[in-house]
C-alpha cells in the first residue's frame with residue numbers, strides 16, 4: 001500500500017531511542033523527511049546515523065527537553081528552520097517513575113503532569129499554525145495501554161496519561177474542519193530500554209507476557225507501523241481514536 005506521504009515533513013518527540021526512534025525510522029522509510037529530538041546529543045547523533053543508513057532518508061536532529069518551555073521552543077524553532085511546516089507531529093516523552101499512591105509527593109505529581117500532559121499540549125500548540133494554514137496535518141500522541149486498563153504500581157502514568165483521552169478527542173473535534181487528524185496510540189509491553197529497566201534482572205519476560213493473548217512483548221517496529229499508518233494520507237478518515245497496540249492485553253471490549 002502506498003501511504004501517500006512521500007515528501008511530507010515530520011517532527012517526532014523523544015525519538016533517539018525506543019518507540020520514538022522506531023516511528024522515525026518507519027516514517028523515513030515512507031520517504032518522509034524527519035526531525036528527531038531528545039535531551040542527549042550523543043544519542044541523537046547515533047540515531048540519525050542509524051536511521052539514515054537503514055532508510056536512505058533525510059534526518060535532522062535537535063537537542064531539547066520536552067519538559068522545559070525553553071527546550072520545546074528550541075525544538076519548534078529548529079523544526080520550522082529545517083522542515084518548514086511540520087506536516088506530521090508525533091508527541092512522546094520518557095515515562096514517569098513507578099510507585100504507589102503514598103510514595104509520591106506533590107512535586108512528583110507536578111513533574112508527571114509536565115512530562116506527560118504539558119509537553120504534549122505545548123508542542124502541539126507550536127506545530128499547529130502551519131498545519132491549519134495548509135489545511136492538512138497529522139497529530140499522533142504516544143501514551144500507554146495503562147490509560148484503558150491501569151497497571152499496578154504505575155499510579156502517575158495511569159492517572160496523568162488518562163487526560164490524553166480527553167485531549168485527543170476534543171482536539172480532533174476542533175481540528176477536523178482544518179483537515180487535521182488527531183489520534184492517540186497506546187503501546188503495550190514493547191521491547192525497549194524502558195521495558196528492560198522495568199523488567200529488572202528477571203531472566204524471562206513472563207511478568208509482561210502472561211496476560212497477553214499473543215503471548216509475547218511487541219517489537220518497536222510493530223508499534224511504529226500503526227503510528228505510521230495513522231500519520232498517512234490513507235488514514236484520512238480516522239480521527240479522535242485511541243488505538244491500543246497491545247497484543248490484546250486490554251481486557252475490556
Ligand SMILES: NC(=O)c1ccc[n+]([C@@H]2O[C@H](COP(=O)([O-])OP(=O)(O)OC[C@H]3O[C@@H](n4cnc5c(N)ncnc54)[C@H](OP(=O)(O)O)[C@@H]3O)[C@@H](O)[C@H]2O)c1
Nearest residue numbers: 014016017018019038039040066094095144189190192194
Ligand atoms: N516500552 C513499553 O513497553 C511502553 C509501554 C507503555 C508506554 N510506554 C511509554 O512510551 C514512552 C516511550 O517509551 P520507550 O519504551 O520508547 O522509552 P525509552 O526506550 O526509554 O526511550 C525514551 C526516549 O525518550 C527520550 N526522552 C526521555 N525523556 C525526555 C525528555 N524529557 N525530553 C526529551 N526526550 C526525552 C530519550 O532520549 P534521551 O535520554 O536522549 O533524552 C529516549 O529517546 C514512555 O512514556 C513510556 O512510558 C512504553
